[in-house]
Amino acid sequence: MFEFNLLAECGGARAGEFVTPHGVIETPVFMPVGTQAAVKAMSPDELAEIGAHVILGNTYHLYLRPGAGIVAEAGGLHKFMGWSKAILTDSGGFQVFSLAALRKVTDDGVEFRSHVDGSAHFMTPELSIDVQEKLGSDIAMCFDECVKLPAEEAASRSAVERTLKWAQRCRERHSRADQALFGIAQGALFDGQRVECARRLIEIGFEGYAIGGLSVGESADEMYHTLDILEPELPKGSPRYLMGVGMPDNIIEAVSRGVDMFDCVLPTRNGRNGTLFTSEGSVNIKNAAYERDFSPIDAACECYACRNFSRAYIRHLHKAGEILASRLCTWHNLHFLINLTKRARAAIIDGTFRDFRARFLSSWHRNGADDVYIPGDA
Amino acid sequence: MFEFNLLAECGGARAGEFVTPHGVIETPVFMPVGTQAAVKAMSPDELAEIGAHVILGNTYHLYLRPGAGIVAEAGGLHKFMGWSKAILTDSGGFQVFSLAALRKVTDDGVEFRSHVDGSAHFMTPELSIDVQEKLGSDIAMCFDECVKLPAEEAASRSAVERTLKWAQRCRERHSRADQALFGIAQGALFDGQRVECARRLIEIGFEGYAIGGLSVGESADEMYHTLDILEPELPKGSPRYLMGVGMPDNIIEAVSRGVDMFDCVLPTRNGRNGTLFTSEGSVNIKNAAYERDFSPIDAACECYACRNFSRAYIRHLHKAGEILASRLCTWHNLHFLINLTKRARAAIIDGTFRDFRARFLSSWHRNGADDVYIPGDA
Numbered sequence: 001m002f003e004f005n006l007l008a009e010c011g012g013a014r015a016g017e018f019v020t021p022h023g024v025i026e027t028p029v030f031m032p033v034g035t036q037a038a039v040k041a042m043s044p045d046e047l048a049e050i051g052a053h054v055i056l057g058n059t060y061h062l063y064l065r066p067g068a069g070i071v072a073e074a075g076g077l078h079k080f081m082g083w084s085k086a087i088l089t090d091s092g093g094f095q096v097f098s099l100a101a102l103r104k105v106t107d108d109g110v111e112f113r114s115h116v117d118g119s120a121h122f123m124t125p126e127l128s129i130d131v132q133e134k135l136g137s138d139i140a141m142c143f144d145e146c147v148k149l150p151a152e153e154a155a156s157r158s159a160v161e162r163t164l165k166w167a168q169r170c171r172e173r174h175s176r177a178d179q180a181l182f183g184i185a186q187g188a189l190f191d192g193q194r195v196e197c198a199r200r201l202i203e204i205g206f207e208g209y210a211i212g213g214l215s216v217g218e219s220a221d222e223m224y225h226t227l228d229i230l231e232p233e234l235p236k237g238s239p240r241y242l243m244g245v246g247m248p249d250n251i252i253e254a255v256s257r258g259v260d261m262f263d264c265v266l267p268t269r270n271g272r273n274g275t276l277f278t279s280e281g282s283v284n285i286k287n288a289a290y291e292r293d294f295s296p297i298d299a300a301c302e303c304y305a306c307r308n309f310s311r312a313y314i315r316h317l318h319k320a321g322e323i324l325a326s327r328l329c330t331w332h333n334l335h336f337l338i339n340l341t342k343r344a345r346a347a348i349i350d351g352t353f354r355d356f357r358a359r360f361l362s363s364w365h366r367n368g369a370d371d372v373y374i375p376g377d378a
Numbered sequence: 379m380f381e382f383n384l385l386a387e388c389g390g391a392r393a394g395e396f397v398t399p400h401g402v403i404e405t406p407v408f409m410p411v412g413t414q415a416a417v418k419a420m421s422p423d424e425l426a427e428i429g430a431h432v433i434l435g436n437t438y439h440l441y442l443r444p445g446a447g448i449v450a451e452a453g454g455l456h457k458f459m460g461w462s463k464a465i466l467t468d469s470g471g472f473q474v475f476s477l478a479a480l481r482k483v484t485d486d487g488v489e490f491r492s493h494v495d496g497s498a499h500f501m502t503p504e505l506s507i508d509v510q511e512k513l514g515s516d517i518a519m520c521f522d523e524c525v526k527l528p529a530e531e532a533a534s535r536s537a538v539e540r541t542l543k544w545a546q547r548c549r550e551r552h553s554r555a556d557q558a559l560f561g562i563a564q565g566a567l568f569d570g571q572r573v574e575c576a577r578r579l580i581e582i583g584f585e586g587y588a589i590g591g592l593s594v595g596e597s598a599d600e601m602y603h604t605l606d607i608l609e610p611e612l613p614k615g616s617p618r619y620l621m622g623v624g625m626p627d628n629i630i631e632a633v634s635r636g637v638d639m640f641d642c643v644l645p646t647r648n649g650r651n652g653t654l655f656t657s658e659g660s661v662n663i664k665n666a667a668y669e670r671d672f673s674p675i676d677a678a679c680e681c682y683a684c685r686n687f688s689r690a691y692i693r694h695l696h697k698a699g700e701i702l703a704s705r706l707c708t709w710h711n712l713h714f715l716i717n718l719t720k721r722a723r724a725a726i727i728d729g730t731f732r733d734f735r736a737r738f739l740s741s742w743h744r745n746g747a748d749d750v751y752i753p754g755d756a
Contacts (some may be wrong), residue, residue, distance in 0.1 A: 036698040043702060066694040067668070074672055074690060082686045225635040231669070291444070294452055308422070308460045312452060313415070316444040323701055326419060374396070 002180045002207045004239050005351060008349045011357070012231070013255045015348040018208070018239050020138040021178045022086040022354060023055045026179040027239060027260035028344050030251065030337040031088060033268060037062050037081040041323070044083045050303065050335040051342065054086035054138070056263045059131050060095035064114050064121075068134035073198065076136030088263070089137035089202070091128045091170075091184075093144045094212070094243075105145070107162060125166040128179045129173040139181060142170040144184040149217045156188035160197045164204075171204050180207035182241060182276050183336075188213055189222055191229045200231040208239040208261075215244040215264070221251065227257040234258070248340055249364050255344050262341070267333035272326040274318045277336040280366045285329065291314045303335035304328070380558040381584045382617050386727045389735070391633045393726040394529065398516040399556045400456060403431045405617060405638035406722050407627065408715040409466060411646060415437045415459040418646045422461045429712040429720065434466035436640045437752045442492050442499075446512035452513030466641070467515035467563075469548075471522045472590070472621075483523070483541060499528040503544040507551040507559075515557060519588065520548040522562040523566070527595045529709040534566035534602050538575045542582075542677040549582050558585035560619060566591055567600055569607045576611040578738070580676070586617040586639075592630070593622040593642070601628065603745035612636070626655055626701045626718055627742050630735050633722050638694050640719070645711035650695045650704040655714040663707065669695045681713035682706070696701070 001019065008015040014053040018025040032047060035058040040048055040160045049054060061248060062068065074080035098100070100121075102113035109124030128143035144164050145159040146364055163186045174181045183201035187193030203210060214223050227242070234240050236268055239260045244263020245251060254262070267277070274285045278298040281288075285297070297314065304315065305328035317325035341361075347356035379399065386393040396403040410417045410425060413436040417425055425433060434525020436487040440446060451457035455465055471610070474480070478490035478499075505519035541564045542745030552559045561579035565571030579587060583599050589608060592601050612618050617638045622755055623629060632640070645655070652663045656676040661668075663675070675685040675692065683692065683706035695703035720737075725734035 010677075036694075036700055038695055038700045038702045041701040043682075043705065045682075061698075065698055066690070069693075070670060073670060074688065080691055080694075082691070133395075167421070214510075270596075292448060292451060303420075304423075310452065310458075312444070312448060313458055316414075316448075317416055317460075320439075320443060322414055322416045322418075323419040323704055324416045326701055327421065327705075354596060 001170065001178065004208070005023055006236060008351075010348045010351050010353040011256060013256055013344065014260060015345045015346045016239065016260060018260075019179070020054075020086045022084060022138050023053060024175075025086055025261075026342075026345060028341045028348075029053055029261050030246070030341045031263040032334050032338075033058075033265045034083075035265075036065065037077060038115070039330075039334070040198050041272065041326045041335070043270075044081065045330060046304075047334075048085065049332065050197045051338050052189055054088055057087055057089045057108045057135060058092070058135060059094060059128060059135065060099065060136060062089075062255070063092060063123075064132045068131045071133075072136070078136065087135075087140070087198050088139040089135050089141065090243075091131045091141040091143040092123055093184075094146050095127070096123055097146045101257065103257075107165065110218040111121060111122040115358055121130065125169040129170050134177045136176075139180045139182060139208065140174065141184050142167045142188060142206075144212055146186065146216070147188055148278045149188060149213075151188040152229040153190055155321050156186070156190055156193055159188075160186050160193050164197065164200050165305035167201055168204055170218045172205070172346070173244060175260065180202045182206050182208040184210040184212040184243070185230065186213045189218060189226065191226075195233055198230055202233075202235060203288070206238070208241060209234050210243050210245050211259070214242065215250075220250060220253070222254055224257065227254055227259065237369060241316060249361055250339065251337070251340065252344060252360055255341070256353070256357055263374060267337050268330050271322055271330035271333040274315075274325070276329055277333050279363050281364055285315050286318050287315075297332055301336065303331065304330050305332040313370045326339070379556065381617060382586070384614060385728075387676075388635055388726045389634060392636055392638060392728045393723045394607070394617065396638075398432075398464045398558070400462060400516050401431060403464055404720075404723060406629075406633045406719040406726075407431055407639055408624070408719045409434045409639065409641040410712050410716075411436070411641055411643045412459070412461075412645070414443070415455060417708075417712070419650065419704045419711070419721060420646075422459065424682075424709060424713075425461070426463065428709065429716050430463065430712070432466055435465055435467045435515060436470070436473060436515060437467050437506060437513065438470035438477065440467075440513060441470060441509045443754050448508045450512040450514070456514065464517070465513075465515040466517040467510045467513055467519065468621075469510070469519040469521040470501055470521075471562075472499055472524050475524050485543065500519055503547040503680070503731065504551045507548050509556045511552070511557060514554075517558045517560060517586065518552065520545045520559065520561050520584075522564060522566065522590055524591050524594070525555045526710040527566060527591075529566040531568055531571075531695060533563070534568055534571055537566075538564050538571050542575065542578050545584075546582055547578055548628050550586070560586040560588050562588045562590040563608065563636055564591045564620070567604065569604075572604055572607055573611055576608055580611075580613060583617070586619060587612050588621050589620040589637070590621050591626075592620065598628060598631070601629055602635065605632055609636045621688050623713065626715065627739055629686065629715065629718065630722065630738055633719070634735055635729070645715050646708050649707035649709075649711040652693075652707060654707055655711050657741050660740055663689060663693050664696050665693075675710055676714075679710065679714065681710050683710040
């Protein structure tokens with residue numbers, strides 16, 4: 001179970017497959033975020049139609065609402081939400097540190113208050129694993145401590161040490177053989193800390209390795225530098241997951257640095273706000289320029305929204321506050337990212353990834369992207 | 379064009395078919411409301427999947443946003459919104475009198491301010507027809523004056539006279555051969571006014587006749603009485619449309635009084651609020667009773683929501699504010715009403731409508747319906 005097969009390498013990029021109890025995840029892969037047991041605005045059938053192999057669920061949110069007990073009684077998260085392919089759950093760490101009202105962080109765990117109803121909770125590495133085992137995801141994540149950027153070296157060092165202790169406790173607590181456990185490398189922008197954290201995680205031993213603490217305000221070059229530093233450290237035989245990255249150019253640059261897995265709320269949240277990926281950069285469909293534009297969002301796209309509706313119509317739906325606007329734009333953006341990673345994968349297997357990357361980035365930057373992504377709110 | 383074929387009658391109820399340029403409408407029929415060129419939360423594909431033959435568009439809303447000119451440039455409302463079956467547009471009358479800030483009503487028309495941006499407009503029977511012709515619906519409605527209930531006899535009389543004058547002007551203005559025009563009988567709860575209004579509309583001559591000014595606060599018995607009064611007046615060879623009625627029991631009672639067509643925002647709006655039709659009355663899915671209820675909304679239902687999701691999951695989606703909650707509940711409610719009119723039609727054709735009606739109403743009232751429907755906001 002949880003075999004990772006590396007099928008091809010090309011220009012630093014990798015094509016692989018990660019075998020899970022709920023199907024094979026072909027990598028590189030983008031994972032749509034289904035925070036509260038639903039990918040916002042999408043149905044499970046639609047996610048399958050756009051080719052999603054795996055989606056992400058948020059442990060923090062599901063622990064608070066509806067509660068892991070109810071999900072377990074329903075037969076687990078797959079059955080609860082009607083999704084038969086793979087699910088990765090995060091540990092709740094990022095949300096506890098970004099969404100909740102923090103009370104106290106100790107080596108034991110984190111005391112916080114729910115953003116839903118203000119109730120008091122104490123999250124520990126053990127509880128995070130117990131909740132994820134009850135949810136029954138295919139991939140669980142270690143509970144980690146994230147520091148905000150810019151971070152002091154000592155603060156980051158302290159978070160790294162705590163993250164490693166917690167990783168050990170997560171590994172020891174974890175018991176489901178049908179669930180993989182991934183470690184998370186922290187270390188902010190300190191190369192030495194990053195490398196050390198990765199090495200000590202590998203000593204503990206996980207089914208996959210995630211790079212956390214990025215896409216939280218650093219520059220793209222800083223992100224790419226950290227990936228360059230970590231690439232030779234991470235085992236070739238395990239999947240590598242860059243958490244919270246979802247801009248198309250960032251994904252392609254990270255793929256070229258050996259990353260296999262991605263997740264981000266950007267395509268779904270931006271979709272609801274009317275910001276859409278196209279092969280020539282992103283556009284905001286609410287702009288007056290599209291009032292009488294009867295062409296599709298992206299003529300090169302074959303998603304449901306682009307096959308059936310015009311920019312003028314989708315703009316109208318946004319202006320009128322129609323739910324269908326969020327649906328069509330989310331559908332398009334998720335299709336765009338999933339299709340992008342599929343095309344990257346095919347190019348890696350064909351040995352043409354370098355060309356693919358150059359062509360994609362040139363086209364993407366043609367008109368300039370106008371996205372503003374504020375991380376932290378999953 | 380616009381042939382109405384009466385196929386069967388049974389216990390006062392009629393089964394027919396109304397032929398339009400965008401397909402045959404099998405009656406009795408429930409028409410989902412697509413106020414702003416979209417049935418809230420639904421895609422055109424889903425509407426087709428649940429068996430909708432015809433949907434309603436609101437002239438008032440589309441006139442204000444995006445404007446009839448843009449819809450016409452797009453190739454008409456069907457093409458703009460990606461819906462290939464029939465569309466009925468209302469005249470805007472009801473919305474002008476209920477949503478807009480009224481400035482002045484004269485025989486010429488109605489001066490009002492937009493509820494969107496406060497801009498000033500003057501709607502006349504001629505403009506209503508022009509807008510509907512630009513939208514290119516299959517069925518247009520005459521611009522009428524609605525009075526609020528309870529109405530004074532003189533106020534209602536004045537609205538009836540104005541409605542008849544405006545109906546004549548609409549008939550004269552209307553020019554599209556590929557668009558039917560329906561007259562609207564007003565008269566509040568005054569039997570004599572209702573009968574006279576219907577007779578004088580029939581003298582003018584329309585492709586169908588609507589009963590307006592009901593479902594605005596009167597009792598069910600008062601509504602049924604008005605239908606009983608009008609039934610013998612309306613030509614058998616034309617479709618009859620009861621505007622704004624969407625409660626399942628009201629629909630079945632109206633069908634048994636010879637009504638063919640219905641529309642209402644109730645299934646869509648209630649769906650968004652979590653109130654769901656079931657074969658044993660309506661339920662509010664947000665109730666705590668459903669927290670651990672892993673059965674479908676209605677075990678007798680075959681819609682997408684009932685085939686794939688539990689009450690516990692849908693309740694969770696509502697509590698969490700997920701768009702998918704609105705989608706699944708709207709889908710279920712529309713499926714319920716469309717399926718109800720289909721089953722009624724089959725029973726009329728089979729000659730078993732009396733039994734069908736008795737069985738349906740007995741089951742529907744078993745647990746009591748907890749819907750509160752506030753008319754007026756389309």
